[in-house]
Amino acid sequence: MRESVLGYDEVDAALEEQQLNWSRHGDELVTTVTLHDFRAALEFVNAVGAAAEAANHHPDIDIRWNKVRLALTTHDAGGLTLLDLALAAAVDRLRPDVRDPGDAETAD
Numbered sequence: 001m002r003e004s005v006l007g008y009d010e011v012d013a014a015l016e017e018q019q020l021n022w023s024r025h026g027d028e029l030v031t032t033v034t035l036h037d038f039r040a041a042l043e044f045v046n047a048v049g050a051a052a053e054a055a056n057h058h059p060d061i062d063i064r065w066n067k068v069r070l071a072l073t074t075h076d077a078g079g080l081t082l083l084d085l086a087l088a089a090a091v092d093r094l095r096p097d098v099r100d101p102g103d104a105e106t107a108d
Contacts (some may be wrong), residue, residue, distance in 0.1 A: 003083055
C-alpha cells in the first residue's frame with residue numbers, strides 16, 4: 001500500500017506536537033546526533049539500522065567521527081509520510097542523553 005504524502009504544515013505540526021528532535025528540510029526530516037566518539041556513533045547507527053529494518057523504512061546516514069546525520073523521506077511516495085514520522089520517533093527513543101545544543105537544525 002502506498003503511503004500518502006503529508007503537507008509541510010502537517011509535518012511541522014507533528015514535529016512540534018510529538019516534540020521530535022528533527023527538522024523538516026523540504027521533503028526530508030533531518031537530525032544530527034552528537035555522541036562521545038566514533039565507536040559510540042557506530043553503536044548508535046547499528047541501533048538505528050535495527051529500528052529501520054523492523055520498520056522496513058531506511059534513513060540516509062552520514063557518520064562524521066562522533067556526529068551522525070540522519071535524513072528521512074519516503075522515496076516511493078515522493079515526500080514525507082507517516083512512515084517518516086514514526087521512524088523519527090523511534091530514532092529519538094534511541095538517542096543518548098549526550099546532546100549538543102547545535103544538534104537541532106533549522107527548517108526551510
